[in-house]
Amino acid sequence: MFSLFTRHRPTTALINGVSVGVDPKETLLQAALRHGIDFPHSCRVGGCASCKCKLVSGSVRELTETGYILSDEELDAGYILACQSVPRGDVHIEVDLARQPSRRQVRGKVVAQDRLTHDITRLVIQLEKSLAYRAGQYADLSLDSLPQLRRSFSFASPAQPDAQVSFFVRRVPGGVFTGVVNDRPLLGHGVTVEGPLGDFHLRSADAPLLLIAGGSGLAPLLAMLQGAMANGASRPATLLFGARQARDLYALGDISAIATQWHGSFSFVPVLSEAAADAAWQGERGLVTAQIPALLPPGAHAYLCGPPAMIDSAITLLREAGVPREHIHADRFTTLQDVLPTSA
Structure with a gap:
């Protein structure tokens, strides 16, 4: 007999042999943590690969593109990011639980x-x-x-x-x-x-640096540059900083000090996306990612930090320009809503 009301069988994830129920629209990472599994993770937004695991069977819906985080070999072997994977049905995954970062x-x-x-x-x-x-x-x-x-x-x-x-x-x-x-x-x-x-940090290399920040995403890039400068880094560096208006530009003194003390060539390019309100602005206007084709040095390694839309656009342009996936490092900034507990 046909019924207009159907019951959906609960989705189950087998994690290293442990059966875990997964709620609708819940990621594998969320389900694992909810069941008390100490699943390796860090950023939770698909930017660090700490939660990578092997999909042995079943299929998942990926919330974001993971190709720039996981290598071709890992993708071919069936690796996924648990924080970005929603099961389409029952799945079986394997993960190295010993990889949980110490904190x-x-x-x-x-x-x-x-x-x-x-x-x-x-x-x-x-x-x-x-x-x-x-x-x-x-x-x-x-x-x-x-x-x-x-x-x-x-x-x-x-x-x-x-x-x-x-x-x-x-x-x-x-x-x-x-x-x-x-x-x-x-x-x-x-x-x-x-x-x-997180796993967002400067890798050892001599290749030129292209660093792109949006808003408060400037924080980790400044830390990287200051740390590299203190260690005597001399690789060419270009810092692109996207902001809405001139009043949103900040830490200019810190950036100026880096430019003065950097042991190699250093270029700073601020870009305003809403510069119409700043008639006196003489610098670059538009989206910060639009500067990539003109400023990308040959053989550069890229470090990106900012809102997801900026990160995704930058990655697309960098890949089109021939930058290998393993030389693109990104940290997506996301916003969480504050929810205070109510009193009973």
């Missing part, structure tokens, strides 16, 4: 809170203990005044001997955490920093 929580206090633009604040934290990390990685922050909220931000400076760390925090409309950081005085307030997280 730790360190307490600290806010020692500086500097307004960089109308919606970005630099937060400087003095940690009680040093935290080893690579420039380009990120950490999860929680304020003592908002213990129920934890948000991820890239380190905006390389690791320092004095155990100070800094972050660029952009105000998100309706965001409780970012609103507090941008609008309330926090000097002396306690903070918990958990990390390091």
Whole structure:
């Protein structure tokens, strides 16, 4: 007998032999973590490959393009990113659970809170203990005044001997955490920093660098450049920085110091996408990615950080220009909505 009402059989993921139920529209990573499996992961947005696993059987719907993260060999072998894979039915995957990156929580206090633009604040934290990390990685922050909220931000400076760390925090409309950081005085307030997280960092090479930042995505690229400069890097470097208006440009003093002290050629190109409101602006206008064809040096390695649309556009242009997948490194910035628990 035909019925207008059908029951969908629950989807099951077999993870290293452990059966896990997967809710509709849930990714493999979300399901694994919900069931208490210590699945290797970091960025959760398909930018670091920490959650890569082998799809033994079944099929998945991929939320984003993963070809620039996984190698051709890995793709041919059936590897996928768990954070970007929604099962189309029952699946069987295998993952090396020993790859979970080591991280730790360190307490600290806010020692500086500097307004960089109308919606970005630099937060400087003095940690009680040093935290080893690579420039380009990120950490999860929680304020003592908002213990129920934890948000991820890239380190905006390389690791320092004095155990100070800094972050660029952009105000998100309706965001409780970012609103507090941008609008309330926090000097002396306690903070918990958990990390390091992510696989976005500068690889050793002599190839020219093309770095592209959008908005607060400038933070990890600045840290990379400062760290490389301190280590005497001399490879040619070009930094493209996309912003809406002139008032959204920031850290220009830091960039100027890098340009002056860099041991090789260094070029900085700011690009405004809404420059019509800035009649006095004499620099580049339009989308920052439109500058790639003209400024891409032969044999360059690219490092990208910003909103997903910018990252995807840049990757397409770089691949069309012949940049190998393994020489493109990206960190997508995404926005999470703050949801505070309600009292019973």
